[in-house]
Structures are given as structure tokens and as C-alpha cells.
Amino acid sequence: MIKNKNEENYDVTIVGGGLTGKLMASILVNSNIIAKKKLCWIDTDNKSSIDKRVSFINYNNFLKLKKNYGCNFLNKNYMKISKIEIHNMNEKNPLNLEDKNGHGIIIRNDILKENLNFPENDLVIHKSKVASTNCDQLHRYLILEDGKKVKTSLVLSADGNSSLLRKLSKINYINHALNHTIISGYLNCKNFDMFSAKQIFLKDSFIGLLPYSKNMINFVWSLDNGILNKNSKFKYYNELIKRLNYFFSQENIIFISPKSKNIKLQIYPINVKYVKKPFQKRIALIGDAAHTIHPLAGQGFNLSIEDCFDVLKCLQNAKKIGKDFGEVSVLKEYNNLRKYRIKFITLVTTSLFYIFKKQKSYLNKLINFSFEKIDKTSFKNIFKILARGY
Numbered sequence: 001m002i003k004n005k006n007e008e009n010y011d012v013t014i015v016g017g018g019l020t021g022k023l024m025a026s027i028l029v030n031s032n033i034i035a036k037k038k039l040c041w042i043d044t045d046n047k048s049s050i051d052k053r054v055s056f057i058n059y060n061n062f063l064k065l066k067k068n069y070g071c072n073f074l075n076k077n078y079m080k081i082s083k084i085e086i087h088n089m090n091e092k093n094p095l096n097l098e099d100k101n102g103h104g105i106i107i108r109n110d111i112l113k114e115n116l117n118f119p120e121n122d123l124v125i126h127k128s129k130v131a132s133t134n135c136d137q138l139h140r141y142l143i144l145e146d147g148k149k150v151k152t153s154l155v156l157s158a159d160g161n162s163s164l165l166r167k168l169s170k171i172n173y174i175n176h177a178l179n180h181t182i183i184s185g186y187l188n189c190k191n192f193d194m195f196s197a198k199q200i201f202l203k204d205s206f207i208g209l210l211p212y213s214k215n216m217i218n219f220v221w222s223l224d225n226g227i228l229n230k231n232s233k234f235k236y237y238n239e240l241i242k243r244l245n246y247f248f249s250q251e252n253i254i255f256i257s258p259k260s261k262n263i264k265l266q267i268y269p270i271n272v273k274y275v276k277k278p279f280q281k282r283i284a285l286i287g288d289a290a291h292t293i294h295p296l297a298g299q300g301f302n303l304s305i306e307d308c309f310d311v312l313k314c315l316q317n318a319k320k321i322g323k324d325f326g327e328v329s330v331l332k333e334y335n336n337l338r339k340y341r342i343k344f345i346t347l348v349t350t351s352l353f354y355i356f357k358k359q360k361s362y363l364n365k366l367i368n369f370s371f372e373k374i375d376k377t378s379f380k381n382i383f384k385i386l387a388r389g390y
């Protein structure tokens, strides 16, 4: 039989050059379970498009990345978070969650990606996007925009929230628009505790504040679309700073626009996507392609990290008994390992979104009353466990 010179044959192919795709590639290269020429990575990300957002990584995921998966994080590259403060309108005091061991760390996405480095000749890299896919009993085929055809036993698709492969391989999901817009960026500040992260629930929006460096914080602002639709010339910085300085006036924490002109705002619509069965014949979804949640608890990439850990477990189990990596039993094992955690985090973050979005005054009083009670009981450990990871 004549082999098509444009067709290449692999055991596993990872699609996507975002955080999840790169982490999956790094974990598989370092695990040595797949021969160099049998692992393929479709990474079309342009090195010049630097992701300057930051991620909160749970302490447990951070420790595992360092100790079990050889990720070498330099101390100067991340900030440790030992306290999380949850603030609400008309509160007496915030709900304080302190953890002496640390809740987790804050790291800039581009620095995190650099820390996941591995020798690029330990796998085959393609720089062209996937345009279409089909499969037979033993293989899935990916047809790239440059005309190359990738033949592989298993595809791990980390192609993000708008995943093309999810659509092409007919994987169903629930898509729910939250009617909020996410605005993310940096602010300069004075008197902000550099070991604490803050989540503030206001009448029209939620603001997550993460310390980034001395006198600078990263914010994730989730704003009701109704406010944006009313004003076509909405001034993001002015409006945010007005809300924050008013809220923290008693504590003398002061926020100002960033001095550097290079810092740009990132603005996205936010939808929740829940994928009940994130696999099809010879393809499994990982990362945002498999679950998109509201960023209010900083858990989206944490779920993706856990996806990568669990994919590795399944592939190691398959290898031990000589099983084909793309067999349906391997895909089912992956789904069984992931399904409860993903459902739980999607449910918790979406419920928190709606509880705090309502902000009717009786509900707000109830929330503040509950926070006071929770603050005095061991029930608040549940929030700590959520923040630290499982």
C-alpha cells in the first residue's frame, strides 16, 4: 500500500497551544510513556501574542505540578496567597478565609507557560490549525489547514471555549449565557495586603482582586451587560476605580489607573458550558473545551490542570496492560474520574453567580447574616477546601 506523504501516524495528538494544551504536552513528554515520534502537538499560538492575565492555582495543584510533574517554578515568578477575603454590599465584616499553609499561588499566564518548557524535539509539532476531522475504527484523522493529514489513535482536544473539534465530532453540551461581561486588567494601588486575594460582590458587578507585585493588582471584573448597554462610552477604569475606592474608603486602600500605557484591558462575554460526556470516538476534550465556568472563584484552569493529571493516569493504566490509548474504555475511565468534580465546581460557581447577582435587599441581608455565622464556625472550612483544591 502506498503511504500518502502528507499523512503522519501518532499514538496521541494534542490540539491547542493555550495553557491546557501546553501543560498536557509537558506532562506527556516528561512521563516518557509515549515514544518521541509518536506524540504530536498542534500548537498554532503565536509567540508574540503574550497572555498577560494571571491565574490563581490551588495549593494542591501547585504542589503536584512541582513535585510530581517536574514543573520548576522560581520563587520570584509567583505570589503566595494565604488569605481570601469575601466582601459583600453593606457588610459588617468580610468573610475571612485564612490558611497558614497557603490557599494557592498567583502567576502570570505567559510566565506559567514558559515554566512548562520541555525539549521541542521530544515530540512532533505542527503549526497549522485543524480544519476538519473524521475517524475509522482504529484511528482519528485531523486534516490541517496546510493540507497535512494527522492519523492518530487518540486526540486530546484543548482547543478552548469555542472548540471546533467538539462541534465537528458532535459532542453535545449545554451553553448558558450569564448576561455579564468579563473585564480583566491591572490597577496600581496603595495599602493592599500582598498576601490576600479579595472577591467583592456589588449590586451590578463582582470584582476579583489578585495581588500581582508591590502596589499593583490584577482584577477580574464581571459586569452586568445592562450597565454596559446603557452607556456606549462606558469608561472602564474610571467606573471600576470609583466602585473600589468607595467600597474600601474605611480601610484606606486606594486604587488608581495603571501608569504603564502598555497595559491593555481584556474584555469577553461570559457563557457557562457544561459537557456531560466530553468524549467521542478516539477524541477526549480537556480544558475550556470540556468545561467553561465563571471566573469568580479562579477555578477554570485548575479544572484543566486536573484534567491533564487524570488523562495521564488513564494512559499509564492503558500502557501497563498494552491497551490502545484511544479505546473507548480509556475514554470512559477519564470521564468517570472527572465528572463529579467538574459538575460540582460548575454548580458551585454558577450558583454563587446567581445568589450574588440577585442582590435584593432581603437576600443581601441574609447573605451578610450567613457570612457572620459561617465566620464563627468550622463550616467555613468548606470554602478553604474549595480554594485549596482536592
Ligand SMILES: Cc1cc2nc3c(=O)[nH]c(=O)nc-3n(C[C@H](O)[C@H](O)[C@H](O)COP(=O)(O)OP(=O)(O)OC[C@H]3O[C@@H](n4cnc5c(N)ncnc54)[C@H](O)[C@@H]3O)c2cc1C
Binding pocket: 015, 016, 017, 018, 019, 020, 021, 042, 044, 045, 053, 054, 055, 056, 057, 128, 129, 130, 131, 158, 159, 160, 161, 163, 164, 165, 182, 183, 184, 220, 268, 286, 287, 288, 289, 295, 297, 298, 299, 300, 301, 302, 303, 304
Ligand atoms: C479573566 C479570566 C480570569 C481567569 N482567572 C483564572 C484563575 O485565576 N484561575 C483559574 O484556574 N482559571 C482562571 N481562568 C480560566 C482560565 O484562564 C482558562 O480556563 C484557561 O485559560 C483555558 O485554557 P485552554 O488552554 O483550555 O483554552 P484557551 O486558552 O482558549 O486555548 C485554546 C487553544 O486552542 C487553539 N485552537 C483553537 N482552535 C484550534 C484549531 N482549530 N486548531 C488548532 N488549535 C486551535 C487556540 O489557538 C488556543 O491556543 C480565568 C479566565 C478568565 C476569562
